[in-house]
Amino acid sequence: MKESANILIVDDNSLNRKIASMVLGAGGYSNIMEMSNPADAFGWIENNQPDLILIDVSIQSTDGLKLLEGLCKRYDKDNIAIIVLTSVGDIEIRRKAFELGARDFVIRPFDTYELTARVDTVLRLKMDHDKIRHENRILTDKVAQRNEQLKLSNLGLIKGLGRAAELKDNDTGQHVMRVGLYSSILADGVGLSQEQVNYILQAAPMHDIGKIGVPDGILLKPAKLTDEEFKIVQKHCQIGAEIFLVNDISYIANSHPLKTLEHIYRQDSDLLRTAGIIALTHHEKWDGTGYPIGLKGEEIPIEGRITALADVYDALNTKRPYKDKYPLERCFEIIKELSGTHFDPRIVDEFCNFIEILFQIQKIYSDSPSLHSVF
Numbered sequence: 210m211k212e213s214a215n216i217l218i219v220d221d222n223s224l225n226r227k228i229a230s231m232v233l234g235a236g237g238y239s240n241i242m243e244m245s246n247p248a249d250a251f252g253w254i255e256n257n258q259p260d261l262i263l264i265d266v267s268i269q270s271t272d273g274l275k276l277l278e279g280l281c282k283r284y285d286k287d288n289i290a291i292i293v294l295t296s297v298g299d300i301e302i303r304r305k306a307f308e309l310g311a312r313d314f315v316i317r318p319f320d321t322y323e324l325t326a327r328v329d330t331v332l333r334l335k336m337d338h339d340k341i342r343h344e345n346r347i348l349t350d351k352v353a354q355r356n357e358q359l360k361l362s363n364l365g366l367i368k369g370l371g372r373a374a375e376l377k378d379n380d381t382g383q384h385v386m387r388v389g390l391y392s393s394i395l396a397d398g399v400g401l402s403q404e405q406v407n408y409i410l411q412a413a414p415m416h417d418i419g420k421i422g423v424p425d426g427i428l429l430k431p432a433k434l435t436d437e438e439f440k441i442v443q444k445h446c447q448i449g450a451e452i453f454l455v456n457d458i459s460y461i462a463n464s465h466p467l468k469t470l471e472h473i474y475r476q477d478s479d480l481l482r483t484a485g486i487i488a489l490t491h492h493e494k495w496d497g498t499g500y501p502i503g504l505k506g507e508e509i510p511i512e513g514r515i516t517a518l519a520d521v522y523d524a525l526n527t528k529r530p531y532k533d534k535y536p537l538e539r540c541f542e543i544i545k546e547l548s549g550t551h552f553d554p555r556i557v558d559e560f561c562n563f564i565e566i567l568f569q570i571q572k573i574y575s576d577s578p579s580l581h582s583v584f
């Protein structure tokens with residue numbers, strides 16, 4: 210410790226500086242810097258960060274106290290080790306120095322043993338403190354790294370699920386990407402936080418994940434569905450939500466969708482909660498005629514309202530086996546016509562504000578004719 214410790218002595222009296230330096234040298238310290246001017250010392254400390262600073266403080270000169278005060282403010286007194294050198298009568302000065310952040314004091318004329326012992330103690334405390342701080346920083350970095358890895362693996366799993374749903378639905382994959390992007394633009398437009406916007410961007414592509422649980426014979430049927438078959442398809446909302454409730458051991462599968470929604474809201478993971486909400490509510494309609502619950506207006510979670518519009522807009526704008534792609538103007542007209550019935554009017558307004566951006570996204574993420582269907 211002694212060989213590697215950097216010590217700075219700040220004292221305008223050269224004899225006092227020399228004595229302190231010699232005593233510490235005899236005590237085993239070899240890296241000792243001496244400075245006479247407190248103002249110069251401040252800049253030197255900034256660049257060299259010594260392990261311990263000895264500052265002369267006295268009634269005659271207040272520069273030492275000023276340096277002490279400045280250093281304790283700049284570095285936080287817990288992170289800098291300062292011992293003040295005073296005279297016998299300077300009781301007030303010593304009290305003030307402690308208040309400002311000095312760790313200890315030594316009275317002149319020095320007892321050589323005492324000066325070295327006090328420097329040893331303060332340095333050891335400082336080094337222990339630095340070690341703990343360093344270890345805490347490593348620990349904090351590791352936790353942040355693990356959290357990032359966890360987020361990435363969550364995201365990877367979610368994306369994988371999305372791909373599985375696309376394969377099942379015979380989709381090209383670009384549809385779900387576009388729905389995610391459109392939804393995030395709309396989420397930003399209605400004023401959701403950047404965090405919520407990101408969760409929606411990641412979760413909206415999963416809106417139809419529940420179609421994994423719908424038999425192929427019905428899902429890919431080229432003809433019109435019977436009422437019974439349509440009811441089975443509608444279950445994809447509930448199935449999708451349950452996929453994102455895997456960690457909820459108190460949840461009973463096939464509960465009423467309202468119960469499912471309650472459980473989704475209790476999810477700890479923001480991403481899984483958002484994904485569950487979207488899977489369950491992306492077919493709800495503003496006027497209460499949607500499914501699976503029949504929620505009305507703002508009873509429908511904002512994430513579901515946003516994804517509903519993005520999903521329908523993309524379906525209108527894409528060629529499907531049972532219909533051609535609508536001209537762009539017609540897509541906008543239909544969305545506007547459905548404002549207040551199918552869609553939240555506020556989100557339709559935002560949609561109109563971002564038409565140009567949505568159009569650009571569509572061009573970048575265009576695909577070959579999709580077989581995906583919006584039931």
Ligand SMILES: [Fe+2]
Binds near residue numbers: 417583
């Ligand atoms: Fe759907």
Ligand SMILES: [Fe+2]
Binds near residue numbers: 384520
């Ligand atoms: Fe869709």
